[in-house]
Amino acid sequence: MTEPCQPPSAQQMMATVVANQACGPGIHLLELTCAAALPAIAPGQFAFLRPRHGDIFLRRPLGVHEAEGTRLRLLFDVVGRGTAALAAVQPGQELDLLLPLGHPFEIPPPPALPVLVAGGLGLPPLHFLARQLHAAQRPFRMLYGARTAARLVLADDLAALCPQLRLFTDDGSAGEHAQITAGLADLPPQAHLLVCGPTPMMRAVASAAAQAGLACQVSLEERMACGLGVCMGCVCRTRNADGQEGRARVCVEGPVFPAQEVLWDSP
Amino acid sequence: MTEPCQPPSAQQMMATVVANQACGPGIHLLELTCAAALPAIAPGQFAFLRPRHGDIFLRRPLGVHEAEGTRLRLLFDVVGRGTAALAAVQPGQELDLLLPLGHPFEIPPPPALPVLVAGGLGLPPLHFLARQLHAAQRPFRMLYGARTAARLVLADDLAALCPQLRLFTDDGSAGEHAQITAGLADLPPQAHLLVCGPTPMMRAVASAAAQAGLACQVSLEERMACGLGVCMGCVCRTRNADGQEGRARVCVEGPVFPAQEVLWDSP
């Protein structure tokens, strides 16, 4: 966060919608073919996009869910105008992408035990990471929670990648009837938490990790205009090793930060 | 024009693009299926439309070219942002229509001889009218001119409807190498001109008609915002029987006016 910022070298490219399917209440899986081969993308990095035609002005950030060759998959929740517009794009229509942006999760080297903690639509970067760890045959654990069973999308996929997967729902309709923080109780000291989800959930996980002395990275959300670090719109409050308060841009220094550097706003 | 204005009873409806084909340089034939059966439409009336999604704000007026059941055809020239957006709509996409609007051509009863005078993209209402006259087995003549052969679209169609069709081009690449006004020279006194085309052409035809003592109706163009007569944006300068100057709204009192009521701006 304090190192001088590297100019991002994102690419702008057009992508054509191949499929756009609802896979849960208000949750869409968007599959795209890009005009060129995708550059290297790491889990935690995001795409900054908008439909080529339509009445959305600013781009929206979405974590990369899956990327291979010219194929890109995004998974998102309809929460407002922008995501509603994305939910409405039809196969054949075009999106304008800028990617990859942002600082990804840093995969802790062994003997650390990666523990992926996904809350709701915080899943995409961690699903991506789970596939990488599985492919590398690296042991890891995963906790995945949502409000209700219907919103616990792609849980079967994850189970195939991670035998240690634990599921949670707020209403007990699937997995354990508990907050995801319940899954942190019995972790070994070499556990390294990699977290993405709603802010209150991340704050709770970060605080539990701090108390348990576990390493923890969190992927923050903020409204963005430029995605490139130039507008100063997407800042979060941070504190450095000396406890000094600062501001960091979620789009370049983040979205992934060491949890101890984040100053959470009071709930 | 002086009679009290009747509230227009236009309908708003969605229409799906069936085909959108270039049929000349920058000229598009747009075929739509409307969500409901079209109301009665008379030649000279127009549709006021915009793509359902996209960055065009105001509707654009286009003369109805053909209407039957739920089928609607429009013929237009790409001259700016709005018509460029219409040229880009793909089959399956939706347009938002308001129609029918405006005061149509008044078909003069026999013994008048209708003479249809179309300049370039003034064709749609007159093509529509030609089909009606042909179906009614009413004798009529038609003059059709354009800059060049490639822009003289649908001339074959017209020839089938009107054996008396005369074609003109500015560059002589098809038909007679002359201005369309050349076709007015040998008309019988019962000729009643029904004119649509670029303003300078209509002004010239109207003036020739006045000199020859021929009846003449012209279909004017103005930028429109409401299409309903409420914004007062689309006025043209008029003069009544007493020679008094006035203003009339092209969208409700027009677009078709008796030529002698129009006060043309100096060229």
Add this chain to the structure above:
Amino acid sequence: MGLALELAGIPLANPVMLASGTCGYGQELAGVMAVETLGAIVTKAITASPRFGNPTPRLAETPAGMLNAIGLANVGVEAFIADKLPYLRDLAPRVIVNIAGSRIEEYVAVAERLETATGIDAYELNISCPNVAHGGIAFGADPAAIAAVVGAVKRVITRPLIVKMSPNVTDIVSTSRAAEDAGADALALINTLIGMAVDVSRRRPVLANLTGGLSGPAIRPVGLAMVYKVFTAVRIPIIGLGGIMETEDALAYLMCGARAVQIGTATFINPDAAVRIITGLAAWCDDQGVDDLQDIVGACHL
């Protein structure tokens, strides 16, 4: 649900009005929308004599908006009373007559003449039209001039007076207070912003009048900010307008402090926009358990 309200003594079935200049004199819209459901109709500006307005082109499209330079084209107060008012009077919505002029005496003359007619519920003083060379904007920007014209009109009328404010000012609070202090019963915020469009291919302004008034969603953020600011500075009710296209936009104005709203340019895009918004407000109240829509007025200030 409770959409009804009383505004400056005018009882309204609901807080949705058609804005001046975007609904003519009511009649033309009857064929394309359920006019009877409206709270009120605000007429096109009426001047002492008939006006042709500015030369065309007097319309232009802009990003998420439009420019108009109509120039107060209208039939004049006599023809309005003789030919237009009888129709309006018989409609269910309240009738608000928008008054314009180029001098204080003209505003006063129009108001005096309208006082003699029946079927008018209130006046809206247009001191903010950017498209006329004299008067118009000049009145709308200077607190002293506002006080003079509002005071002069108030002295000759018995019906409530809404003053329609110009957004083309440094300090909307001081102009609004000047109107309130001079006797305005309500304020309408905002009229159009001054804007321009260029036809690059011709290297000329698009509008014959060079500049025009900018309306539509593009200006909504400006309208909301001004209503928000004026709400805490005056005691009289505010009517909010500027770029309202949907129910949500009307709610945003109410939450900023408007008691009622006007729908302008939206009618050009969807002739029944105002009707949809009335339905939408009722549905929202239902959904949110709001008994009286007026309860959310100013909610953003809490």
Add this chain to the structure above:
Amino acid sequence: MGLALELAGIPLANPVMLASGTCGYGQELAGVMAVETLGAIVTKAITASPRFGNPTPRLAETPAGMLNAIGLANVGVEAFIADKLPYLRDLAPRVIVNIAGSRIEEYVAVAERLETATGIDAYELNISCPNVAHGGIAFGADPAAIAAVVGAVKRVITRPLIVKMSPNVTDIVSTSRAAEDAGADALALINTLIGMAVDVSRRRPVLANLTGGLSGPAIRPVGLAMVYKVFTAVRIPIIGLGGIMETEDALAYLMCGARAVQIGTATFINPDAAVRIITGLAAWCDDQGVDDLQDIVGACHL
């Protein structure tokens, strides 16, 4: 083709600059656009001390535009000179430093400190930021205050001074003339309009700061009208900005009277918007047989 010009003594390869606050300090954009092709880069506003800016959310989308309430977040003049200027200095484009403050003394202090640094081509005085509680907008609206701050800064600098004007005023001509009379070498028109957005579901303003600055194509008609109006009222050159997205928009500003343009929000939509516009201007000159792009400046006034 002839895109080069000299503006207030600053030689520019072409009239296209990146606007303050939309390009950071240049470095971040190097990976996504050909920065070397730009005429100039205008830095984010620099204040005497570092500023965190306002709390978030400090961005919101609006129809054809956006609101920002960044609140002059910046590294402060010392860190700017130490950490940011060395990079900028080595780039081909001219370096224009945007100066902000909350009191005249702060503007003067920043200007004095910048005078000691090398690699700066001009200053742009931001007297028009709507997002800070003190100063900012106050300076931008009052001709006397403008004269005072411009005069005070002029006295301590040797480099050309561009004054960036607020559009949130009744009379842009009088504020512009005040800047000119006090010694401004050029004017930049316009900064953002004051606007607001409401989160209807939460019944709260979207921005933590309540209001913000409106930018993007929505405000282009306002910017064009102001440039058009000021062009005939001042003798110093005008830099036009506000909603320029494409080559045509830049040409519209030039035709209204701007000698150069700045690209702001467009960079957020397309990082290489400014580069495309430079290419587009050259192509347009070619196509239209225009030898020197400056020949079309003010064409709309003919």
